[in-house]
Amino acid sequence: MARASWQETSQRGDWVNRLIEFVGKLSQFGSRVIVALFRRPFEAGQMVRQLAEAGSRSLPLVVASGFALGTVMTLHTRSTLVAFGAGALIPTVQALAFFVEIGPLVAALLLAGRVGSGIGAVLANMRATEQIDSIESLSIDSFKFLVVPRVVACVLALPLLTLFMDFSGLLGGYLSEFMASRISFHLYITRAFADLEWSNFIAPTIKTTVFGFIIGTVSSFFGYTTNEGAHGVGKAATNSVVVSSLLIILADVILIKCIFFAFPESAL
Amino acid sequence: MNSEARAAVAFENVSKAFGPKQVLRNVSFELPAGETLCILGRSGTGKSVTLKLLISLLKPDEGKIWIEQDEITRLKETDLSKVRRKMGFLFQDAALFDSYTLYENLALPLRRLTEKTQEEIDSIVDSVLGQVGLSGDKAKMPAALSGGMRKRAGLARALVLEPRILLADEPSSGLDRITASEIDELLLRQKVERQMTTIVVTHDVHGARRVGDRFAVFDKGDLIAFGTSSDIERSDHETARKLISEH
Numbered sequence: 001m002a003r004a005s006w007q008e009t010s011q012r013g014d015w016v017n018r019l020i021e022f023v024g025k026l027s028q029f030g031s032r033v034i035v036a037l038f039r040r041p042f043e044a045g046q047m048v049r050q051l052a053e054a055g056s057r058s059l060p061l062v063v064a065s066g067f068a069l070g071t072v073m074t075l076h077t078r079s080t081l082v083a084f085g086a087g088a089l090i091p092t093v094q095a096l097a098f099f100v101e102i103g104p105l106v107a108a109l110l111l112a113g114r115v116g117s118g119i120g121a122v123l124a125n126m127r128a129t130e131q132i133d134s135i136e137s138l139s140i141d142s143f144k145f146l147v148v149p150r151v152v153a154c155v156l157a158l159p160l161l162t163l164f165m166d167f168s169g170l171l172g173g174y175l176s177e178f179m180a181s182r183i184s185f186h187l188y189i190t191r192a193f194a195d196l197e198w199s200n201f202i203a204p205t206i207k208t209t210v211f212g213f214i215i216g217t218v219s220s221f222f223g224y225t226t227n228e229g230a231h232g233v234g235k236a237a238t239n240s241v242v243v244s245s246l247l248i249i250l251a252d253v254i255l256i257k258c259i260f261f262a263f264p265e266s267a268l
Numbered sequence: 269m270n271s272e273a274r275a276a277v278a279f280e281n282v283s284k285a286f287g288p289k290q291v292l293r294n295v296s297f298e299l300p301a302g303e304t305l306c307i308l309g310r311s312g313t314g315k316s317v318t319l320k321l322l323i324s325l326l327k328p329d330e331g332k333i334w335i336e337q338d339e340i341t342r343l344k345e346t347d348l349s350k351v352r353r354k355m356g357f358l359f360q361d362a363a364l365f366d367s368y369t370l371y372e373n374l375a376l377p378l379r380r381l382t383e384k385t386q387e388e389i390d391s392i393v394d395s396v397l398g399q400v401g402l403s404g405d406k407a408k409m410p411a412a413l414s415g416g417m418r419k420r421a422g423l424a425r426a427l428v429l430e431p432r433i434l435l436a437d438e439p440s441s442g443l444d445r446i447t448a449s450e451i452d453e454l455l456l457r458q459k460v461e462r463q464m465t466t467i468v469v470t471h472d473v474h475g476a477r478r479v480g481d482r483f484a485v486f487d488k489g490d491l492i493a494f495g496t497s498s499d500i501e502r503s504d505h506e507t508a509r510k511l512i513s514e515h
Contacts, residue, residue, distance in 0.1 A: 125366075126365075129361060129363060130359045130363040133363065134364075134365075136352075137359075138352070138376070138429075139352040139353050139380075
C-alpha cells in the first residue's frame with residue numbers, strides 16, 4: 001500500500017517535472033523568437049508568404065463562421081430581449097458581444113485550428129525529411145527563416161481576421177433581425193454602435209496580437225523541435241491545436257483583467 | 269600540423285554518443301584535397317553521423333574536426349556559416365524544400381548568400397540543372413520528380429554555391445542500378461572538372477569502387493579500416509574485407 005502510494009507520488013512528481021520542463025522550453029523558444037525578430041535578415045519575403053497563408057487563406061473560414069455565429073446569436077437572444085421589452089437592444093448586445101469577446105476569441109481558436117495545426121505539421125515534416133538540416137547546411141538560419149515569419153504572420157493576421165469576424169457577425173445578426181422585424185440597416189448599425197466605446201473595440205482587438213503570438217510560437221515549437229520522424233508530424237499538429245487553444249483561453253482571462261485595469265469604463 | 273594544413277578534412281579523436289549509445293569512438297582520419305573518400309559500414313555504425321559532424325549539424329562530444337584550416341567544433345555560428353559555405357551536402361532523400369519549385373530550391377542559397385543579380389542567378393541555375401540533366405524540369409515541384417531526379421536535383425542544389433567539399437549521404441540508395449550509375453558518373457565528373465573533395469556514405473560497393481580514392485570502414489562506432497581499396501582488402505578485420513568485396 002505504502003509502495004503504491006509512493007509510486008503515485010513519484011508519477012505525479014514526474015508529471016509536474018515534465019510540465020515545468022515544457023513551460024521552460026516553450027518560454028525559451030518564445031524569447032528566442034522575440035530576440036531573432038530584431039536581428040537581420042528580416043525575412044520579408046517569407047513573412048509575406050506566411051501572411052498570405054495565415055491571413056488571406058483563413059479569411060473565408062473566419063467570415064463564414066462569424067456570419068453564422070452572428071445569425072445564431074440573434075436567434076437565441078431575440079426572444080428573451082423582446083420578452084423584457086428590450087428588442088431595441090439586440091444590435092447593441094450583438095455588437096458588444098462580438099467586439100469585446102466572441103470575435104477575438106473565436107477568430108483565435110479558428111486560426112489555432114487551421115493555421116496552428118498546419119504550422120506544426122509542416123515544420124515537423126520538414127524536420128523528419130531533413131529539410132531543416134538542409135537549410136542549416138546552406139548557411140541559412142533555419143529558425144529565422146522558418147519560425148520567425150510564421151509567428152509574425154500570426155501576430156499580424158489575427159487582429160485583421162478578428163475585424164472581419166466582428167463585422168461578418170454583425171452582418172449575420174442584422175440579417176437574422178431583418179427577417180424578424182424588417183429593421184433598416186442604417187438603424188441597426190446606429191443602435192449597434194450607440195453604446196460602443198473605443199475601449200470596447202481597440203483593447204480586445206489588440207489583445208489578439210498576444211493570441212497570434214501564442215498560436216505561432218506554440219505551433220512552431222511543436223513542429224520545429226520534434227524528433228520523432230513521421231509519427232511526430234501528426235503529434236505536432238494535434239499538440240499545436242490543443243496547447244494553443246488552451247493557452248489562448250488562459251491568456252484571455254488574464255488579458256481581460258488587464259483591460260479592465262487599464263480601461264475601467266469597459267468593465268460592464 | 270603540417271599534414272592537417274594540407275588535408276581538406278580531418279577528424280582527430282572524435283567521439284559521439286546519443287544517450288547511452290556510443291555512435292563514434294575515437295575516430296581519426298585525414299583526407300587530402302581533391303580526393304574522394306567512401307565511407308562503408310553496416311547500418312547504424314555512425315556513417316551519416318560522420319557527415320553531419322563535418323557540416324556541424326551535430327557537435328562531437330570529444331575530439332576536433334578540421335575543414336581546411338578551420339577547427340569547427342568551437343566556432344561561433346557566424347564563423348561556422350563561412351565554413352559551411354565551402355561545403356555542399358546531398359542528403360539521403362535529397363531534402364528539397366517541398367513548397368518550392370526546383371528553380372526556387374536552387375535559387376534560394378544564391379539569393380541569400382551571394383550578391384548576384386537575377387540574371388546571374390538564372391544563368392547559374394540553368395547551368396547547374398543542365399549539368400545534372402534537369403534543364404527542362406525547373407518549374408516542377410519536388411513531389412513531381414522521380415527518385416533519381418530528386419537525387420540529381422539534390423546534387424544540383426549542393427553544387428549551386430560551387431563548394432570545395434561535397435558530402436553525399438547514400439546518393440544511390442533506393443535507385444535502380446542504371447540510375448545509381450548515372451549519379452556515380454555525376455560525382456566523378458564533379459571530381460574531375462572541379463577538383464572537388466568528396467565524401468560519400470554508401471552501401472553500394474560497386475559504385476564506391478568507381479568513385480572512391482580512399483575508403484573508411486566503420487563497425488559499431490569504430491573506424492576499423494582506412495586506406496585505398498587494396499589496403500582494405502588486406503585489412504586484419506574480416507568485416508572490412510567483406511564490405512569492400514563486390515561478391
